[in-house]
Amino acid sequence: MSIDTQIGNRSNTCTTRKRKLTKLVEHRWIDKHVSVLTFKQFYPAVVILLEFMMENGDAETSGNARAYLKCIADTDFIIPLFVVSKIFDITKPYSEVLQDKKCGELVIRPSIKCVVDTYLDLIQCYDNIENIGTYLTKLKYDKAKLDELQNDLEQFSHDNDVELKISRTSKHKTVELYLRHIYETFIQTTLDQLSYRFSEHQKILAKIMNLIPVYVVDRTVDDIKELVEFYKDDLSSDDNSVIYAEFHIWKNKWEKIIVEERPTNINETLIELVHCRSFFPNLNQLFELFAVLPVTVATAERSFSTMKLIKNCLRNSNDDDRLSSLALIHIHQQYTKELNVEDVVNEFCKDKRRIKFTND
Structure with missing residues (x-):
């Protein structure tokens, strides 16, 4: 059986429509969620691929594949993966909404010269963040949910031939205690981050x-x-x-x-x-x-991402005006489609340059 067939058979249980792993982008919340959840869903296929590379790759490839396989089959990797996936399942919809371009979108009424609709979205987002914080607090002390997670972990380890065991140097004596510690710690960290990012602003x-x-x-x-x-x-x-x-x-x-x-x-x-x-x-x-007042800084972060694309090592001598103009064109591409190219060329040709574009 070919490697493609093996991976395909093991990936049929995946609920995702993706066909490859997603790169982890540190600066985008939603990409963190997607990359972790996708990796968990493709875990069986990743194991098969690494095993195939161990047997059929050259010495360097085989060694790297063996090291990666050992890491992802370790208890210190599997348990955090399950806990993080559990919380990300809950927070993913909120991250999608908060990073959506339409979140807190400014709507200008023709009849008045002021922006009017952002505040409602802002209030709704803060209310939803408060709701998710309350739910996570309850989840932290919900023994039934923890038991359910433990059962899923055991089933996952059984299906993928992963042995869950605690190292002799660990302060946690059993897998159950280790799972509980990671579970409660990560939920509390998430709550602290939500409080830091939103609670003070919501109060004001x-x-x-x-x-x-x-x-x-x-x-x-x-x-x-x-x-x-x-x-x-x-x-x-x-x-x-x-x-x-x-x-x-x-x-x-x-x-x-x-x-x-x-x-x-x-x-x-x-x-x-x-x-x-x-x-x-x-x-x-x-x-x-x-x-x-914007709901998030996602739009500003996109501007910085655009700047990195425009002002790279090959175009590092752009002045401020040129950089700002190129960034605006890239960010607001929908408006550039309405421009008359002939008018733009004519304006460009009127500038004083060493190379003459016209006979004027």
């Missing part, structure tokens, strides 16, 4: 709800002090008393309006501010800040 973000007209009538100055302090450098006034005065006038304005007609989100609030933003400059700035 929630304060903006106190300024929404439907809620502001029941709020006091104490409810916005932390928000004002956090963004004081971005506001037009450095005098808190002025900002608090705006808050009182804003509150008084909506106390006279019936509940049904009060704006309930950033979208409606910014529309209402179009004609009176001059009277509430600081509050308007706060609303606009939250309207354009």
